[in-house]
Amino acid sequence: MAERSGEHRADVLVSCLHDRAPELIPALEEEVKRRGLEGEVKVVEAGCRGFCAMGPVLLIKPDDIFYVGVQPADVPELVEETLVKGRVVDRLTYREPTTHACIVHCEDIPFYSKQVRIVLRHCGLVNPQSIEDYIAAGGYQALAKVLAEMTPEEVIEVVKKSGLRGRGGAGFSTGRKWEAGRKAEGEPKYMLVNGDEGDPNCFMDRALMEADPHSILEGMIIGAYAVGAHEGYFYIPFEHTLSVKSVRNAIEQAQEYGLLGEDILGSGFDFDVKLRLGAHSFVGGESTALMHAVEGKASEPRPKHIHTTEAGVWDKPSCLNNVKTLNIVPEIITRGADWYASIGTETSKGTQVFSLAGKVNNVGLAEVPMGITVRELVFDVGGGIPNGHEFKALQIGGPSGGFLPVDLLDMPMDYETLAEAGSMMGTGGVIIADDRTCVIDTARYFLGFLQRQSCGKCAPCREGVKRMHEILTRITEGEGEMADLDVLKALGEAVKATSLCGLGKSAPNPVLSTLRYFRDEYVAHIRDGKCPAGVCKALITYQINADNCTGCGLCLRKCPQEAISGEKKEPHVIDQEKCIKCGVCFDVCRFDAVDVV
C-alpha cells in the first residue's frame, strides 16, 4: 500500500499540463517543502479537467480556488499568498472574456457551470496513478455491491432501465448488448474494452484513460460479471503512451488488491484482464477490426451477419464496450437507473462528453446533458468564436460526421435529431467553423483522411471515397463543374448504402451534409469561381485597399515572398506573380487594408 501522508489541510490538484510546464509540479513540491508546508499541503498530479485551452490549471481544495495558465515562475507567489496566507492571487484566476472580471471558483466559470460531470467525475480530482485515491473517492464500491447483492440478470436489468447507450458512436443499448452476451452460447466468453479513439481532434477517451483508468476497469469487471466472462482484453493503440502507462498501472494495482483475479472480494467470481496494444488507425476502433487486432491479425473489419456478442474474438462470444460506456456503469449501479434516466432526452439518456476544437475559444473537453442545443455548446460552454468572427457551422461526429449550419443553432443534440439532420453523435467530437473556414475545403480534408484510413477491403469505400475526394479537390482548385454535384450526391448515397463497415457507411456524411446545407458555396466555387470564406487558394487573390492602407510596412516586412512593395506612408501593392496566397499580410494588417477577392 502507498505510504499515507496522514492528515493534511489542502490539496493542490494540477491538471491539463500537456507538456506545457513539465517543471511545474517539481517547482510546487520544492516550494511547499521550502516553506515548511510538507504534511500540511499535498501536491497531486490529477488528470485532465477538460479546460485544456487554459492549462496548466490548478484547483486548490478545500477552498476551491481555481488558477489557470500557471507557470513555474508563479509558484513562489502562489504558495506564499494562497497556501500560507489564504489569499487569492487575482492575476492567476480565470478572467471573464468580455468584462475581464476575476472568477475564483471553477463552478462559476461558464465553461464549467453548464456541465454535468458523470463520465468525468473523477477527472482532475483523483490521482490516476493511485488506486488508493480512487478507493477513497468511493471507487470499487459499485463492484462490491454488484458482487454481494446482485445477480447478473439484475445488473443487466438496471443498465437496460437506465437507458445507457454505447458511447463509442453507434449508440446501441448497453443493457441489450450485455443481455445478448449473457445469452450467447459458448465458452470462454470475453469482455473487451475499446480504447482505440480514432477521430482526429478528439481526445475524450484518451483523457479518460489517462485521468481515471480505475473507473473503466470497475465498469469492465461489472460487465464481465453480467455477461459471464472470465477473461478480458483492454485494447489501446500503443501510440497513446500515457493512456497505456495509466491503464497498465491500474490493472497491476487492481490485481495486487485482488480486485482482478480469482475469487474477487470473496464472491467466487473470477475475472482477469490483459492489455492489448495495437497500431493506431481510424478503422481500428471498429468492433470486428479491433477483435482481429486482439487476435494478432491485421485490423480489418468483417461483415457482421453474426453479431460479435455470439462470435467475436477467436469466434467466441465477445462483448465490446467503449471506455466511456464502462466508466458510467459504476455510477449507474451506485446511484440507480432512475437517476441516470432522469438526465438527458427521451431517447438519449445521460450526458455526452464533447471535445471542442476548431474556431472556438474554450478548446477542451466538456460534459453536458444530452439534448443541449448547439448554441449553448458553442457560445456558453465553448465561449464563442475567437477574434470577433461569425459562427458558420458545427461539424460533429468525427471526420465522417456532418456539418450543421447556423439555422440549426437551436437544435437539441441527441442521437436521433443529429442523425435526422444528416450528421451523427459519433463519439462526440465537435469542430467549430467560422466565416473564415471553407466547408468544402474542410470536407475535402476529412475525405482525404478517410480515404487514407480506409482498409481497402470493400470496393465502395476504397474507390468511392477516393473519387469523392478527387472531385472535391477539383472543386477547391476551381476546376469543378455543376454536374459534379449530382455525381457527388449519387456516389455518396451509394457508398453509404453498400459499404462493409461503419467507416464507409458514414464517410460520405461530410459531402452529403455540405451539399444539403451549403449548396450555395459549391455553386460559388464552381460557377462564380469564388471561395466565399477566402480559403481555396486557386479561387482567391489578396489585394491591398489603397484607401485603408497607411503604409506602415508591416505586411511588406512579413511577406515571405517579398511580393509586397511600396514607400513608407504610401499605399502598398502586392505583386500577384510572386504571391503564394499564404494570407500572412491579411492576418498581420491592423487597418483592414488587405482584401480577399
Place this chain on the structure above:
Amino acid sequence: MPKLKSLEELQKLRQQLQGDFKARTETSTTITVGMGTCGIAAGARETMHAILAELEARSIDAHVTTVGCIGMCSKEPLVDIQQGDEPRITYGNITSDLVPRLIEEHLIQGNVVEEWVVGRVAG
C-alpha cells in the same frame, strides 16, 4: 499488499484512506486559522498542526483552511469554527495547547467554549 478478501475489507480500506482524501470531499465543518504575519508570529502554525493532529486522532470530518489577518492581531492565533448553518464562532488566543479542549468541547460535545469566544457571525 494483502489482497482484499471481502466487502468488509474494502470498506475498511476505504475508511483508512479517506483521511488522505478529505480535502477533496464535501464536509459541513470548516475550521479556519488566521495565518497572517501576526497569526504566524503568535503561533498559528503550531495551532494548525495541533488541529490537524487532533482531527486525525479522533477521525473528525472537517476541512481546515487558512486566511490572512482580519485586523484583530492582539487576539491571534484566531480560530474560526463553522458547522453547517450554525453561526460562525471566532475563538481568540488559541495556542496549540488549547486545541484538544477546543476540539473536544466544540466538535465532539457540540458546546461553544464561551470563555474563549471573541466573535460570532450568523451562519
